[in-house]
Amino acid sequence: MLRKLGVCTAAAGLLVTAGCSGAGSLGTSANEVTIALVSNSQMTDAQKLSPEFEKANPGVKLKFISLSENxxxxxxxxxxxMGGSQxxxxxxxxxxxxxxxxxxxxxxxxxxxxxTPGYDLDDFIPSLxxxxxxxxxxxxxxFYGESSFLMYxxxxxxxxxxxxxxxxxxQPTWQEVAGWADxxxxxxxxxxxxxGKPxxxxxLAPLDTVINTFGGRWFDDKWNAQLNSPQVKNAVNFYVDTIKKSGELGASSTGFQECANLFGQGQTAMWYDATSAVSVLEDPKTYPDLVGKIGYLPAPIVEKPNSGWLYTWALGIPKAAKNPDGAWKFISWMTSKEYMKLVxxxxxxxxxxxxxxxxxxxxxxxxxxxxxSYGPLTLQSITNATPNKPTVQPVPYTGVQFVGIPEFQDLGTRVSQQIxxxxxxxxSVDAAMDQSQKYAEVVGKSYQEK
Structure with missing residues (x-):
């Protein structure tokens, strides 16, 4: 229960209106499936197409709760x-x-x-x-997977x-990219x-890949924090200096969506980010003037090759779900080969x-x-991502653009605010990383004591 309370407390800082018990009447019925989705464009598409599912599964009613990522x-x-059945x-x-x-x-x-006939688990990309x-x-x-690459x-x-x-x-080097940007x-x-958004x-998604390929890491193999190491400070200084010298205005409040808008509108010549950005950038209905004008390169490197991240938005069923069979029916539809064709x-x-x-x-x-222009590189980048060996030197954690431990949600947010x-x-970057080091030392010590 202590760990559950800890998770709940950390999350409460992000959304104070949500109750930890998961209680609250949502007007559920035996045949209703309640689905919590992130409000990204691909998920909005799934909601648009959901009548196709209901038509094929009469009696099953879908209820979507669409929320921002945080x-x-x-x-x-x-x-x-908390074992909620929400x-x-x-x-x-x-x-x-x-x-x-x-x-x-x-x-x-x-x-x-x-x-489930024809579902074909083996068809999913192995790394995912x-x-x-x-x-x-x-x-x-x-539902969809992504690595990262350079768009230009x-x-x-x-x-x-x-x-x-x-x-x-x-594979371009980060030094080459900074020169082009200038x-x-x-x-x-x-x-x-x-x-640059906290x-x-x-x-931290793009920045962690820079830290990794510069030879940095969050913790060494003994859980000693490394955020004030020369390798990490060099990487962060490079990232911050590149933004200040050649990056977008107001970068400290710029995230994925803001960069997508700037790139789509021709206000930036390059963008390093998620491979999934192609769903918007290459849609002729959204950016007709961009079709055929975008080039793609692998994630830039310094020391470590294959520096792209690995991420996927996926669908799971909580242990206390009220309608797990109905939930799987929907999940298997939304992640099927047939759904891809339907879209x-x-x-x-x-x-x-x-x-x-x-x-x-x-x-x-x-x-x-x-x-x-982008499909083969997307597949290659996802396939070659190395979440089990994300850094040049050994580490006790997995994950390329994150540290795969529960504490990272809070630790990563605190560190991101400093940067x-x-x-x-x-x-200064030095001041930011010295404070970040103190945050990381607390987490590292908790693992050393286990």
Whole structure:
């Protein structure tokens, strides 16, 4: 109970209106499936298409609760941790899934999947499948997956006289990228957009990959905090300096969505972020002027190759769900091969949820045709991600753009606030990392005492 209360207390700081008991009447019925989703574009598409599910499953009524990422994490964490039956389906990630499976908070979905004709668990990209598993069984299944890569405007590069190495195995270095950004910036255009908004899922997502490839790490193999090490400080200084020199204005409040808007509107020449951004950027209905103008390169490196992150929004069933069978029916529909095809046919092939199933890239010729510039690199980046060996030197944790321990939600948020303050010019990077080191030492010590 102590750990549950700790989780609930941490989450309460993010969403004070949610109750830890998970109680509260939602007007549920025996055939109703209550689904908590993050309000990203791909999830909004699923809600638009949900009448197709209800048509095929008469009598089953779907109830969606759509929340921003921070709200969703807080509310879903509190309800699930306290054994609440508020949700039948919960959208979680590869950060929560193995931890919650170990704690007994989720239903094992492997048997459900094996007993569903044509569902094909083996079709999920292996790195994602492993990241959502505990002791050989899957406890959530991926809706979409992502790694990270560098997006750039080919036309702007050409105008600036910058030529990209055409070798398919080429990986740019961060030093090269910073040089391009400096050359590409103008009075009304940033050279690169990099997240600076506080949040362990915001600025720390791209920044952690930079720290890793610079040879840094959060903890050494004995759980000694390393956030004030030369490698980490070099990486953070590089990131902050690049933003200040060539990045977007107001970077300390810029997250994924803000960078997407800037890149889509031609206000930045490059953007390093999630591979899933293509669902918006490559949609001709959203940005018709961008079609054919975006180039893609692997995540930039320094020391460590394959520095891209690994992340997936997935669907799981809390242990106390009121309607687990109905929940699985919906989950198996929303993560199926048939759903991918349905999205393409109804909403456009650029809107197909990327990075979850291998068959999306090998058995959907329409998607393969429109994704030639980014599909193979997306698949390669997800496949080559190394969450079990994220750093140059050994570490006791897993996760590329996060540290796979429960305390990271709070620790990462605190550290991110320090770094965002450095980006805003409120303190130096050294001061930010010295304070961050103190936060990390508390967490590291708790693991040393176990």
């Amino acid at each position: 709200q969703a994490r807080a509310k879903i964490t509190m309800s699930t941790a 949700f039948d389906v919960a959208m979680i990630s590869n950060f929560e899934t193995p931890q919650w499976a170990k704690d007994g908070w989720l239903l094992n979905l492997s048997d459900y999947a094996k007993n 499948r492993d990241s959502l598993s505990y002791e050989g069984n899957m406890y959530s299944v991926p 405007r080919k036309d702007i590069f050409q105008q600036a006289g910058i030529t990209i190495n055409p070798d398919p195995s080429y 050359k590409l910036k103008t009075s009304n255009r940033a050279g690169i957009c990099l997240r 949040g362990w899922g915001e600025i 393409g046919e109804k909403l456009g092939w650029a809107r197909v949820p990327p990075g979850s199933r291998t068959s999306t890239y090998t058995q959907l010729p329409q998607y393969e045709a429109i994704s030639k 965002s303050a450095a980006i805003a010019g409120q303190q």
